[in-house]
Amino acid sequence: MLSEFDLISRYFTRAPRSNIDHIALGVGDDCALLMPAAGTQLAISTDMLVEGRHFFPDAEPFALGHKCLAVNLSDLAAMGARPLAFTLALALPEAREEWLKPFSTGLLALADLHQCELIGGDTTKGPLNICITVFGETLPGQALRRDAAQPGDDIWISGTLGDARLALAAYRNELVLDAASHAQAASRMHQPTPRVALGMALRGIAHAAIDISDGLVGDLGHILKRSGVGATLAVDSLPAGTVLSRQPQAIRRRFTLAGGDDYELCFTAASANRAAVQAAAQSATIGVTRIGTIDAKSGLRLHDANDAALDLQLTSFDHFRST
């Protein structure tokens, strides 16, 4: 069996890339040394993924490697930060090459795509647990914070919502999908795309932003709470995922509003910035949809296509409450 140190060096240590001048020291010492550019702020986020909670016990390791970093990059995107580097802490029941090789390949492929360097980590024996801490760069005053929404702001969402939750529903036999539809929806669940370029393009244009990990209602709720505002959502204008859009209205509404794991960006911007938002989205090659408005009055109001109030019972995904 491979030793802890063999594992690290074989799969997670690579020659430093020559174009990375902010990393003074990478994997292999007591600490990594990061040298942020003068005057920049470091955006830092950490996510822990647990087997049976965030992914299935038989999760395909390449996709899992991708997803673990993707959810962290998504937090950087939600701040408008540029990815710099990350650390990986990994608990494994056993050190199997058949798992480590594809896992590290999926992880590092996404890291390379975003020029985000693995600079340190820890490995240990234990129930499968993957904890990544990611570092990004932003300028003072430019970060897209949750507390910055203003009454009158448009509310926007990137891409589409609900296909990840739809795939989960099919895995749980809550509904039936044909094989092709299930595979298509499942790819949104297993290999989410962090909207990094969009987040960066929205700096100076958007006010508040958050990424959709627990469901739109719950995540938008964090913006509302921290900004001290309310909102009205046009429920039937929410952009459903390709597969979800073929489902009945009740499921479309439920999974666009309260489906987790989409990793799209929900953000607010002054209505005067509509053209600028569209230009930012175009530069990031992702669609965006206007889905509602920020109100001075607290609370979240859901309206249907006829602008009539809807009374839907929805709860956000909560790891300690839901199953």
Added chain:
Amino acid sequence: MLSEFDLISRYFTRAPRSNIDHIALGVGDDCALLMPAAGTQLAISTDMLVEGRHFFPDAEPFALGHKCLAVNLSDLAAMGARPLAFTLALALPEAREEWLKPFSTGLLALADLHQCELIGGDTTKGPLNICITVFGETLPGQALRRDAAQPGDDIWISGTLGDARLALAAYRNELVLDAASHAQAASRMHQPTPRVALGMALRGIAHAAIDISDGLVGDLGHILKRSGVGATLAVDSLPAGTVLSRQPQAIRRRFTLAGGDDYELCFTAASANRAAVQAAAQSATIGVTRIGTIDAKSGLRLHDANDAALDLQLTSFDHFRST
């Protein structure tokens, strides 16, 4: 039962302290924002602690909170970095106040002692797993790196070695200690003291440094390998812990050389700097002992009190190899 978000706000969110000017944004957004002082490097380390591997299933939560941060601060100490902040990712089987309250109290008490702010985190349901990523500050060229040992350097160790391993041996019934001795040794195992002040005081004085988490032979081995040097250790001059020093020579040798969990600093410095090392240790109010020399010749040589070669079979602690 408390929800995930209730947990975070109740136990881990505190009002930001007024004297922390490098933290632009703490807990509660997608990312924290850290603003390192101009020209400084950020030292980053991550450690994952798993129940049954790094601590007993019934570990006392106050001490456990202390230890989880202590092992990370020890990594900063080994680089000579000043603690700034940390993130905490926590997987818990259930959200119990009786556990969370003392755990967070122990954790935050040590954090306050080192002015190290909790700036972000993640909580989820899962087998108990505690992952901390810590951030410290150092200046370019001042970090105490593993690759900086020079032939002719003295090798030093702070404090004493082996009591943590002795306590573990008693828990495992490998040997018998009286209750008072066991309690005394166990305090070294459960509540290690990171040598932060010493690490900072050694900047510009020591060459290489590492903290002793897996045992002296294994950890010093990392310095030797990365520096491309060898070493000779005076085995019987290794400072044994208070309880270990009353044990037979064979056990003293074994646990000082290969006992883990001590979190002392092993460092090398030019022999011309002996007085400076002693002054640094005095300023940090911790004893240091000279235990050997760095050689140009590779390999580790163990000598007894008569300077005769010892041939001891020792292996470093390795989470995937040992039990």
